Amino acid sequence: MKIFLSFLFFLITTISFAYVPDVLPPMEDPMLMTVWGESQEIDTVNYFCSNLFIARDYVPGATLEQMKMGASFGKAKESEGDIFYHFYTPGTQYRTLIVIAGGGSERHLGDISRVVEMAAEIKKENGLVMIIDIDVDDSGDDSIKAEFARRLIPFTDAVIFAGSSRENYASALYEGSPIVLKLSVVVDLLIVFERDFGGGRCCD
Known part of the structure; x- marks a missing residue:
């Protein structure tokens, strides 16, 4: 279990493209990670990122107003021992938005607007938006996931x-649409997200 959680942690907190350098676009800090939907995998991510060390801004319910305040939402965080945390001065404009997606239900339908607004704001400054769908069991309502994809893909x-499954995204994908990468195991994702911010192996 500890090994699995470690893989999941580095998947989200360390970004790299050594494994597929010509496939994924470059990603920049400051980075904001937020969540849409729900699944068992998201519950694990929420617990891990909310209670243990994480070197990025991880806010499941982040809003457009908060994002506009910049890194750490514009305020220095007082935390002893976080000597590796503050890569950017609080308030620095975000350059990357990662939306961690789970399964969608009726109560998540209204939350689509939140992530779409944030993605649109990031793209105004040529930032990068990425969806990481970790809903392994394809839980939730397929039509709501499809609506999420339809509205967010244009900014992704x-x-x-x-x-x-990528089936719920199929109708939203088009020629010139986002890069789509299917990685079936967490280890593959770890490799993808290890180079740029995984150099400090003392923190592993």
């Missing part, structure tokens, strides 16, 4: 499926 640079 890359979509990664971590074992989940």
Whole structure:
């Protein structure tokens, strides 16, 4: 279990493209990670990123107003021992938005607007938007996931499926649409997200 959680942690907190350098676009800090939908995998991510060390801004319910305040939402975080945390001055404009997606239900339908607004704001400054769908069991309502994809894909640079089906995204994809990468195991995702910010192996 600890090994699995470690893989999941580095998947989200360390970004790299050594494994597929010509496939995924470059990603920049500051980075904001937020969540849409629900699944068992998201519950694990929420617990892990909310209670243990994470070197990025991870806010499941982040809003457009908060994002506009910049890194750490514009305020220095007082935390002893976080000597590796503050890569950017609080308030620095976000350059990357990662939406961690799970399964969708009726109550998540209204939440689509939140992530779409944030993605549109990031793209105004030529930032990068990525969807990482970790809904391995394809839970939830397929029509709601399809609506999520339809509205968010136009602002998205890359979509990664971590074992989940791409069928709910199929109708939203078009020529010139985002890069789509299917990686069936967490280890593959770890390799993808290891180079740029995984150099400090002392923190592993």
